[in-house]
Amino acid sequence: MARLLFTNVKVFDGSDGPALPGEVLVEDNLITRVEHTVGAIEAPDAERIDGKGAFLMPGLVEAHSHLSYGNVATLEQQGDIPPEENVLNTIKAAELMLMSGFTSLYSAASARMRTDVVVRNAIDSGQFPGPRIRAASPEITCTGGLGDARLYHQDRTTFSLIADGELEMRKIIRTAWREGVDVIKLNLSGDGFVRPGNGEQTAYTEQEVAAAAQEAQLRGLWMAAHARSDSSVKLALKYGFRNIYHCDYIEGETFDLLEEKKDSIFLAPAIGMIYASVHEGSPWGLTPEVNEVIGYKKMLDTCPGVYAELQKRGLRIMPGGDYGFAWNPIGNNARDLEHFVELLGFSPTYTLMSATKWGGECMGIDNLGMIKEGWLADVLLVDGDPLDDIRILQDRDNIVMVLKDGVIHKRDLRYFDPAAADRGATVETAERIA
Structure with a gap:
């Protein structure tokens, strides 16, 4: 010993x-x-x-990990990476994260159905060094939603799985459970990144979300939501989602509803992606003009106010900033700690606590x-x-x-x-x- x-x-x-x-x-x-x-x-x-x-x-805990995203510049590039290369790249990214001080990762979506699962299992069995991982499904989205890059005349893939209607939703979650994931990721809202104004819209009907939640809960799976719009956050709360990401456009009673569930949910603003897009994204086409159109500049401006109110109400707010894109690459994840202090106004002590103590709670490991x-x-x-x-x-x-x-x-x-x-x-x- x-x-x-x-x-x-x-x-x-x-x-x-x-x-x-x-x-x-x-x-x-x-x-x-x-x-x-x-x-x-x-x-x-x-x-x-x-x-x-x-x-x-x-050790640090990343609460919004995309370990398998490969630092791509477009959503479609993720779909172009063969699964074998995707696994190898993810193994290398896992070691990089461990050497960066992250000993645990809570996945907010995998690029392929089994990538998170295979890498999690290989690390757990000692084949490769890396953090412990809560493995997620790919991002489940609807036709026209975040991650659906298909065209009517051309089939293209990204990091998403398309599910429309209650039956498709049930089938895809049963499939993810069969393949060994820990977390179901559902894109409840859209995102201005792919369609201006889409982040303020809710992508799924309540019936579809209810079906997804029932299937996940029957199988002991946790649920995480991409939820920028106010109504999508309300759906996540109503149907027992454990991790709610973004919350950019919440207002009014939604703050009260979040506070009521503060002991059973975890939030992550994912501000790293927004900051990098606004300040460092120009070489990849995210010019100041584009960031205005897609709403990212506005979100960067309003995020501190939203999360100051949520912090005051005692919500567990955790770092994790959508790292895995060309202008916001994996390995830079500790930048979110600086963003918590410099942009959101949180104290360094609060920030480290959120990335450690609350990280353990997010991972579901008592000690x-x-x-x-x-x-x-x-x-x-x-x-x-x-x-x-x-x-x-x-x-x-x-x-x-x-x-x-x-x-x-x-x-x-x-x-x-x-x-x-x-x-x-x-x-x-x-x-x-x-």
């Missing part, structure tokens, strides 16, 4: 409290002791890791997301203090150690042994450590 003693570290436990000096003992895959007095833990047979004052925190005795040893050691500057988590070189489930997946020898750089040593991965 592996035993690791972290000493001389500043411990952020995942709550809304401060980071305090201390020591943490890891045995096998669990945190077994946390003390806030250096030298309080006696563990002579444990490997002693001197953190040199580094910041020790829970994930905190540095506490008896909790899973998903641990990051960070050179620098994210509570002073949340941006340091965007630089992977600042993340000098990554543990997932008690296994060291990254150890930057340059931090622990400066002379190692002279010997050509840099970063140990799990394979080298083993």
Whole structure:
């Protein structure tokens, strides 16, 4: 059984409290002791890791992951990627996310029916390094909805599955359950990205949503909604969706309805995609004029007000910003933490709590997301203090150690042994450590 003693570290436990000096003992895959007095833990047979004052925190959780989207520039490009290449690209993206400090991913849709499932299973069985994953279906959408790129004269695919009517909805969810997904993703609203004004429209009828919810709930599947319009958010709440993404156009009583369900739902504004589209999307055709037409500039302006009100009402608001497109690529996911602080006005402590403690709750794992005795040893050691500057988590070189489930997946020898750089040593991965 592996035993690791972290000493001389500043411990952020995942709550809304401060980071305090201390020591943490890891045995096998669990945190077994946390003390806030250096030298309080006696563990002579444990490997002693001197953190040199580094910041020790829970692993990050991405609440809106599109691990298999391949950083495409158009929806149709996703459909052009063969499934074999898609799986290989997703495996590489999973390792990148783990090295970036994300030890868990809650998928908000897979590019193919089985991509999330296959990669989740391969990681769980130890074939490849990567975060633990809650695997999702592709985005289920209606004819003409977000993700339907077909033309009457030309059949094209993206990351979506088309389901119209109650019978098709039931069949596609039964199929997703058969293939092993954890989460059903349903595009309840459209999106201005594909059709101006579409984000304010609700895509499905209530009867279709009710049928989807019944099938998912019968099979123990969680449901996530792409829901920008006010009425789509109301449908998600009425039919027991667990994750509701965006909420851009909510108003009036919808704030009250969300507050009533605050203990059973998770929200993610996915502001990373909106920010990158507005400020960095021009090379891919997302010029200032286009962003005005599709509504993204307006959403970027109104999002802080919407989420300030939701935060005040006690909703669990989590980072996760639709990373997986050319102008918003996978691996940049920690930018959402900066957006939470700089754009939404949340404190760094609240932001880290949302990405750790609430992340564990979102994953549905009771002992994930905190540095506490008896909790899973998903641990990051960070050179620098994210509570002073949340941006340091965007630089992977600042993340000098990554543990997932008690296994060291990254150890930057340059931090622990400066002379190692002279010997050509840099970063140990799990394979080298083993």
